[in-house]
Amino acid sequence: MSNQNAARAGVLSHATTTMPDAEGDFHHAFSLALMDHDPTAHPAGLNDRAARRFAIYRNNVHRGLQEALAAAYPVIKSLVGDGFFYGLAGEYMRTENHRLPSLALYGAGFPGFLAEHAVAAKLPYLPDIARLERARLEVLHAADAPAINAASLVGYEDRLAMLCFAVHPAVKLVVSQFPIHAIWQANQPERQQGGAVHNSGPVQIANRAEAVLISRPHYTLKQACLGGAGVEFARQLLAGQSVGAAYETALAQDANFDVTPVFAQLLASGMFGAFTLGEDGL
Incomplete structure (x- = not known):
């Protein structure tokens, strides 16, 4: 390389290492002032x-x-x-x-x-x-995907306990010690303007723990309130446990837990995107 070319390379090298720093300093100062x-x-x-x-x-x-x-x-x-x-x-x-x-x-x-x-x-x-x-x-804003429903499980009735589900991408479970579902409902515009609150007085909200399952199986946002051992059952399924294992965990929390209506509610919500059989069902 000639001396002239070396000098040019040195100038370019210097420019690429110092100019972004100065620019970065200005951007940092700009952000702080903002x-x-x-x-x-x-x-x-x-x-x-x-x-x-x-x-x-x-x-x-x-x-x-x-x-x-x-x-x-x-x-x-x-x-x-x-x-x-x-x-x-x-x-x-x-x-x-x-x-x-x-x-x-x-x-x-x-x-x-x-x-x-x-x-x-x-x-x-x-x-x-x-x-x-x-x-x-x-x-x-989650990704679109097909959802599993009750019809998808036809033929698996005798093996339901062995099913493991993949969670639909548009699903969230929010668990709280407070009645968040009831508070959320009471603060919707239709309840506050000419709705139940206006016509019947303030809504009475029971002080209890609530969990809310949010889903969007067919381009429409759905929100369901879960309670008791049903919350633990849903949690276990979300974690990849089989229906049978999730049921056993829920039973340990509540010996009177009725799995049938809760499982039907979860299926109807569009919570699941796919399913497989556990090892015992292979």
Whole structure:
């Protein structure tokens, strides 16, 4: 290589190792200023005109993220009120270290944020309601796939106990010590505007543990409430256990557990995407 070419190679090498660092420093400063508590914050080196334009951009980003969070967690917004919710949204934005590149799926860490927030001391069910709303959002955007139903099991009636199921991709189970299904239902717009709440007074919600199975077998979101040993039965099936093994685990929790209606409910929900026979059924 000639001296001239070597010099050119050195310049290119220097450029590729130093220019991205400078650019990366600016991007880092830009990101920090974008989420700074001070509304006048902006990256160093901007003139007055650029700083004003940055402030407009910053405001648009904040408002966009807040509205995306409100769209993802409407029941949380209903429970705490608009003003408090947008205050929470502002706090949450500044705690994020990573977010998905999609506004439709924004707010994955919001349930965990609420669990650590002081508001959970007054409203301890709030993080689980957020988990329920997040599960609904993820199921809504999950992959499409055919679902197993009762007709799919014709011919296997004498071997049901040996069946193991693969979970449908659009399924989530949210388990809580609080009545999250009832609270979610009571805070739906149709219940609050001219519905049962308006006509019959406030809904009375029993203080009990509830689990919610969310599915989307045929392009329509479905939500079912599970209780008692049925929750453990569903959990075991989701974990890949056979129907027989899941039933035994549920019986250990409740000796009077009736598996038939629960299994029928799970099948109707579209919870399963495929099935195989366990080792004893080969």
